Each structure stands twice: as C-alpha cells, then as structure tokens.
Amino acid sequence: MCGITGKIILDKEFNINPDQIIKMTNAIYHRGPDYGNIFVTEKIHLGHRRLSIIDLTENSNQPIFSNDKKFVLVYNGEIYNYKEFIPELKNDGIILKSNSDTEVLLYLLIKYRENILDKLVGMFAFALYDIENDEILMVRDRTGVKPFYYMIYNNVFYFSSEIKSFFTINLPREINEINFNEWILYRFISGENTIFKNIFKILPGYFMKINKSRDIFSKQWWNLSEKVKTTEKIKNPFEWFQSTFYESLKYRMVSDVPVGVLQSGGLDSSCISQGLYDLNYQNINTFNVGFHDKSLNESALAKNLSERLNFQFHSIIVESENLNSNIELSSYANDEPLIHQNDVQLTAISKYSKEFVKVLLSGEGSDEILGGYFRYNTLKHLTGLKLILPILNIFKKFTTNLRITKLTEYLKLKTDFELINFNSNNLIKSDFEKLNLNGFNFNNEFRMKIFREAKGLYPGNILRQMLYFDQHTYLYTLNERNDKSTMIASIECREPFLYNKLIVGCATLENKYLFSGKKNKHILMKTIGQKLPEEIKKFKKLGFAVNWYSHIMNNEYLKHMYMDLHKSDIFKIGVLADLDVKKLISLSETNKIYRIFLIQLFFLNYWYENYFLNFNLMYNKYTPDKIEYPSQI
Numbered sequence: 001m002c003g004i005t006g007k008i009i010l011d012k013e014f015n016i017n018p019d020q021i022i023k024m025t026n027a028i029y030h031r032g033p034d035y036g037n038i039f040v041t042e043k044i045h046l047g048h049r050r051l052s053i054i055d056l057t058e059n060s061n062q063p064i065f066s067n068d069k070k071f072v073l074v075y076n077g078e079i080y081n082y083k084e085f086i087p088e089l090k091n092d093g094i095i096l097k098s099n100s101d102t103e104v105l106l107y108l109l110i111k112y113r114e115n116i117l118d119k120l121v122g123m124f125a126f127a128l129y130d131i132e133n134d135e136i137l138m139v140r141d142r143t144g145v146k147p148f149y150y151m152i153y154n155n156v157f158y159f160s161s162e163i164k165s166f167f168t169i170n171l172p173r174e175i176n177e178i179n180f181n182e183w184i185l186y187r188f189i190s191g192e193n194t195i196f197k198n199i200f201k202i203l204p205g206y207f208m209k210i211n212k213s214r215d216i217f218s219k220q221w222w223n224l225s226e227k228v229k230t231t232e233k234i235k236n237p238f239e240w241f242q243s244t245f246y247e248s249l250k251y252r253m254v255s256d257v258p259v260g261v262l263q264s265g266g267l268d269s270s271c272i273s274q275g276l277y278d279l280n281y282q283n284i285n286t287f288n289v290g291f292h293d294k295s296l297n298e299s300a301l302a303k304n305l306s307e308r309l310n311f312q313f314h315s316i317i318v319e320s321e322n323l324n325s326n327i328e329l330s331s332y333a334n335d336e337p338l339i340h341q342n343d344v345q346l347t348a349i350s351k352y353s354k355e356f357v358k359v360l361l362s363g364e365g366s367d368e369i370l371g372g373y374f375r376y377n378t379l380k381h382l383t384g385l386k387l388i389l390p391i392l393n394i395f396k397k398f399t400t401n402l403r404i405t406k407l408t409e410y411l412k413l414k415t416d417f418e419l420i421n422f423n424s425n426n427l428i429k430s431d432f433e434k435l436n437l438n439g440f441n442f443n444n445e446f447r448m449k450i451f452r453e454a455k456g457l458y459p460g461n462i463l464r465q466m467l468y469f470d471q472h473t474y475l476y477t478l479n480e481r482n483d484k485s486t487m488i489a490s491i492e493c494r495e496p497f498l499y500n501k502l503i504v505g506c507a508t509l510e511n512k513y514l515f516s517g518k519k520n521k522h523i524l525m526k527t528i529g530q531k532l533p534e535e536i537k538k539f540k541k542l543g544f545a546v547n548w549y550s551h552i553m554n555n556e557y558l559k560h561m562y563m564d565l566h567k568s569d570i571f572k573i574g575v576l577a578d579l580d581v582k583k584l585i586s587l588s589e590t591n592k593i594y595r596i597f598l599i600q601l602f603f604l605n606y607w608y609e610n611y612f613l614n615f616n617l618m619y620n621k622y623t624p625d626k627i628e629y630p631s632q633i
Helices: 019-026 082-091 101-119 177-186 224-229 237-252 267-278 299-308 320-334 343-353 366-370 376-380 382-387 389-396 402-411 416-421 429-434 445-457 462-471 474-487 500-508 534-538 548-553 556-563 574-578 581-588 592-612 615-622
Strands: 002-009 035-040 044-050 071-079 122-130 135-140 149-153 156-160 199-201 206-210 216-220 259-262 285-290 312-317 359-361 492-494
Touching (some): 002 019, 002 071, 002 122, 019 035, 019 044, 044 071, 044 122, 071 101, 082 101, 177 574, 224 445, 224 462, 224 500, 237 267, 237 500, 259 267, 259 343, 267 366, 285 299, 285 343, 299 312, 312 343, 320 343, 320 556, 320 615, 343 474, 366 462, 366 474, 366 500, 376 382, 376 402, 376 462, 382 402, 402 592, 416 445, 416 462, 462 474, 462 500, 556 592, 581 592, 592 615
Parallel strands (some): 259 359, 285 312
Antiparallel strands (some): 002 044, 002 156, 071 122, 122 135, 135 206, 149 156, 206 216
C-alpha cells in the first residue's frame, strides 16, 4: 500500500524541472512513510511513497525497474494472488529479486500488458512506463478501492493518489460549479468528476494509455454487466457464498505485518471476525469507535464478540477535546468535502490502530453487494406502498412522523430513474423546491449511463437495478473515503466483501438470496451470520451513525462556525446562491431531515474555509519539513 505521483510532458518541445515531482510526492508522505524515491527523465517524472506490507526489504522499494531497465513501475495496492504467478515467471527465465507482489506485477505487465488485469485479485492503481517505446499505461482496480486522480494543465499530464499533490505545485484550485451542484443534490459527485475544475479520476475498472505521440485514450477493462452475462448459474448458493467469502479472507490476510479488524459490532464486521476465527487465524486485534450516546453505541456487541473469539479488543470515543482536530485531519485527508459524516471517526480509529497494526479489514461493500440498506425496503415493497399512497397522503397531514412524510413524498416520484437516483437522498425534489433550490440537472449523464446498464441487465427488477446503481456510484465514494481516511494514518484498509468473485457471483443470484428477511443480506445471515451471537443478529442496524448536531453544539469552535454558517461565502457558489438560508435554518429546528442537510452544508463550509481557502496552512501542518529521496542524494 503506497502513494504514486507522475508528470508526463505532452508537448515534446518542453522539458520539466524535477522539483515539482518531489513536492507532489511529499504531499502524500503519509501514504508511505517507510521509503520514497523518484524517477526522472526529460519528459516523464514518477514518484512513489512506500508503506511496507509485503516483503519489508529494500528489494521491494519503488519505483521498481525490470532487470533490463526497459520498464519502470509505480504501484499502489496489493495483488493478493501474486504467488500463483511466480512459477510461470520463473519458467520464463525471469529472476525475481524480491518476495513481493510489486515485482510479480511488473513482469506480468511486461508480458501481458492490460490483458493480465482480469486475472489479478486485489486492489490497485499503478503506472507502468515502457522506456524504450516511450509509452505509459495507467490502471485502476475494479471498484475503485485505490484512487487515481489526474489533471491536464499547460500540456502536462499530472497524476497522483491524492488531489493535494496538484496544489503543492500551484496548479489551479477552482470549484467546478456543475459538479458542486451535484454534490449539493446527492452528497457526492459521480463518475470521473471531482468538485474541482479540470481534476478527474480514472474510473474504476478502466485504464488509460499515453503513447509516444502523446495521444491519450481510455478503455474499460472490467464491466460487471458483461461478467454477469457470461457467468454460469451458481448451483448451491449458500455453500458457494461461504467458501468464496473464506477464500476472500485468506487472500486479504496475505501480509508480512499484523492485520486487524474494524469491528463495529454490526453484521458485516462481525462476519469478518467470525470468518477469521473459523479459518483459525489467531492474535487478531479488533478496533471499535464507541459513543456515549447509548442509542448509537455498538461497542458492547463488538467487545463481547472479540472476547468470545479470543481476539484483542480496542475501543475509543471520538468526542469533546479531540473531535475538532480529527475533523480537520479528515478534511485534509479527503481533499473534497466530507460525504459520509463518519469519515472523522474512521480517521481517528486509524490513527489509534497504528500503534498495533498496519492493515485493517473493513466490512465496506457488503450493503451494496448483498442489498443491506434499510432504504432498499421501500423498493422491495414498492407495489404495495404505491397502492396505499392516497392513504399515506391523507395521514401525512395529521402526523409529525418524518419517515411517513419522507416516504409519501418519495413515492410521488414518477420514474424508476428518479426512485433509484433519490433512494439514498435525505431530500428529494419537493424538499429542494421549498428552499428555492431549482437549478439542478437531474439527468446527470454518468448516472443515466449506469441506470441504462442496470436496466439492461435486470429488466423489470428495480431492486437489482438499485443495487447495480449503488455499486457504480455510492460505493465508489465509500471506497475513496476508506482509502484516504485510513491512509492519512499510514494504515492499509482491505475490504473482503469486494472480492471480484463475490461481486459477480452475488450479482447473478435471485432476489431471495439477498432481500429476504427483515435485515436483507439473507445469504450472509444464513451462512457466517448463523454463527454469531443472537444479540448481534437481532441488533438494529446503525450504519456507524453519528449525532453530529449534538457534537457541534457541545464544541465551542464548531458551534460558533455552525451559528455563523449563514454568513459564509459558500452560499455564493453554484445553486446555493439561490438558497433561502434563513428558511433552511428555521425548518431545521423542527425537521430532522433539514437539520441533516444543514449539517451537510456545515461540513461543506468547514472544508471550504479550512482546506479550499487555506490549503497551504493545512499542508504545512501535516507534512514533514524535510523529506529526502535517494535519487536526489
């Protein structure tokens, strides 16, 4: 697990100074404090920071060269099945100098180029430079577990694991108002876009090439829809799921450093711990974030399970005096406004766990692969709910129950696309209209593309369309959050539920294996979940909930920022220029849904004031003063 940077001259008449690649690589020092180095030619610069996980020796340092010095690779991630390719490489006469996945990946790419990608099990983002042919291949993994950002400016192609690298060399830091509006509408930006002008992501499952003539092209190398269409029907789904999940866990335990578990107390992380126990892994540390608010606290469940499995349990509470420092660090780590509002707690527990482990396993992806969100239940019972909509509409006038109100307005949406697009939203069209927010583009091109794919794969099955949609939009943001919130603490995060065999296999199953029962995720509940204590199986899903309003009101600095929110210049940007802020504040006092939206804007403003306007202050605070690279010495 590491960080990569690069700079490629697109104009052959222009040469570059290596100082920039050093600054870009310094910006991601936290991703790899164990070692760093750069590769420099007149036209291409590459940088790397290493977090040593597999083969801790210097033989696995990067940038890594082929034996003939014709290829150089900078790589971020893990290829869990790398040992399976070693016999083939040795038969080809290749002498491996290390015991790492990095060197194996290098020679596989030299032999097969992008044709090897579908055989790789892992998470990765990398750039391979063919020195002799002056061509560079840049790749991102199937579900975007590892980030890859790029920017083209003044005929130079820049890339990095994190956006902050671009700002350290004074590339423009500007907000894209169209993407900004999408963030306001949906809480995240879909597809290859970011909140910044001219800064993009390589899409998950895609690669880019820049050839000798400096032509740039992009191609999808992994498509879930195509995989599902060519996959045979699973004969014994429960047996298949359990064995495949165990296989995923074994792969994700490939490490030369200690591995721990992010143990919330919920079903997903509990199944990971239970699975490790079943596979006879020992001396496992589990890490939990607790809350003083008992209605949000799952710590007792996590502790009891850890003790039952004879794992070492650790828990922290992120409140009061250390809350603001973690909000600041999390904002810096993520580069864009905080989306999920538990990013802060994830950053804090990653910092704490660093004392014990270098790798953490997370339950991320389970809800999107197995249909676990409570919000899916509306689509599960859509036909019946629409039949009683007239009754709900009348009942809404006589109740203060926000769920009834929200459900009634949601059911009024007319198309399947709208029902899917707004399924994860707290606010829908009618709510935004009350705030004078009418300037949205509801037919976002990328979202429409994914919806068409989902509809083509699952015609007439809105539940499966919803799942496919989330897997290609919302899940991407979770993976980016997981990566950056853990890597800021130099921790590698692995997601066992995002094993490509699980993703594809589950996508072929009938609805009943996913959406049965009160909690859905039926196939998980009836396999590994069966082994869990009853208290976990019956516990209400919390989803790492955080009572931010209470936190803000009990912190002097945050409360002051919250109370002065209406004065912020953020309300001059994009669609927010039309927002009736006073009305929003008034509505938020009695309506929890509007309060959640106001807190979303609070975090947007926190990012705007602390990161966007004062990036250099944050950078100087969180980056070591002096970092040297062997290539400089």
